[in-house]
Amino acid sequence: MNHRRKVTVGGVIKYIVLVLVFIFLAGPLIWEISLAFKGPGDNVYAIPQYLIPKTPTVNNFVEAFHRVPMAHYFANTLVVVAINVLGNIIGCSMAGYAFGCLKFRGRGFAHGLFALAMLMPTEGLLVSTFLLVKSMGLTNTLFGVALPGMVGPLNVLLMTNAFAAVPKELIEAGKVDGANKWQRFVHICLPQVKGTITVVGILAFVASYNDFLWPLVALSDDSKYTLTLGLNRLQGTFYTDPRLVAAGACISLIPIIVFFAIFQRYLFEGLQAGGIKG
Template identity: 55%
Template sequence: MTVATSDRAPAPAAPDGASRPTPRAPRRRPRRGTVARYAVLCLMVVLLAGPLLWQLSLSLKGAGDTLYERPPRLIPTDPTLTNFTDVLDRVPVLRYVGNSALVALMAVVGNIVGATLAGYALARLRFRGRGIATGVFVAALLVPIETVIVSQFLVVRSLGLTDTLLGVVLPGAVAALNVLLMRNAFAGLPDELEEAAVIDGANAWQRFLRICVPQVTGVITVVAIFAFVGAWNDFLWPLIVLSSEESYTLTVGLNRLRGTFYDDPRLIAAGTVIALIPIITFFVLLQRFFFRGLESGGIKG
């Protein structure tokens, strides 16, 4: 497929034929340009996917494989799954995955509920103090998390939540950025939408749940996905809060892999592959939302 496409004219027609014509340079030039374009892109794919493939290969190499071979060999000669079972036996990776999943789930629920409610109130209800409330969220958005992390730790400690998953979730349970994103989404809805409902006697809760929320599900999805990925990948904060192995999230647990399996890169590779499977699956399934989220201004600080 690659070969066929790269040989063709510069504007590869989309399957539906909807691509707009791109009349650029005269006929001869784009051909060379196209070859260069694909060469660069393929190089990038090798650079980006290569290390991942190498990890996969390492994780599958068995006792019969020479680890350090010149030239290095990508395809294992003695493929095996024992590295995976070894890692799972010696390190509670599945427990870490479970903890991370729980944290991510709580973060998603917290952000959806908290940001949607607050966003609606800020955008569509009028009350005294609305400006101040908006200001609090904007100010919070501008504070880099690293500069308050020590004080956050003191708060979590005084709440008695150190070494708990709840302590990991709470500071990010409702992100200011998400509140403001939801506020903008609700503010973009036309006034007429609610006016009819008001005439029918709907109160604020009913208008919120039945009329406005269904209109902004796209933004809610984006908020949910970024909350999930953010919580799943977070490292600094769980590293600070968690101290016992049972409560480790995946990132904190993985960080210890290198110390545990210093002598065997195959086991570390198996650990990273186990860690990558869920998030890459998640990404591939939902990739259109990732791109949409970034384009709609969901720029994280």
């Protein structure tokens, strides 16, 4: 069935549209990278502007690290991300197993509560969540930043679906062999849902790496700042040099680009399953 592609008017228009959308979506990122490499010899306010730096330099990156403790903020973010990824993988797998593979009284009701929680806008709970974390003495701690996101209701539902799809024969065979429900969880069911665990881990990673509102509220001590808060500070009134802001933004992009490249396929599935921005 190897027929040659004909060049049609419709085909040309399609590619023109695709390229225009590409410029709209990728252009700002490319521009930001160019800006980050522009040196003192470049007029960043030139009219007309130009893309290729005339005096390329990495000084902006050095300067960004120098002015704002980017490495420190990055380490803080990693702590929060690690807690959230582990928390979601463990907590959601366990709950998903119970809802998907076990039969017990009240299961439908309990599962329904998670579906309800998924619809709750956290912005509306901000003040009470802050008061609660404060009464626990966890404001201004990285654990306090991570805690509310440690088990995402959506992730519980994703894991439930995955566990519900584990072949019943496997579970029955485990029962016949005398495995109790903890052994069946670890040895039989978990290996079957590795893919969804990856998706859940990715969703938790992206959500906590990018979160802004909650850390903004929960942290006031800037030595505890996460990367998003640090970046926001980079843009603060002290620094009006767009090159520095661009360098900081580019630094924060590197981990997420690497992450995107490695887990692209899972990410796509995770997004299709309704994660991140929903």
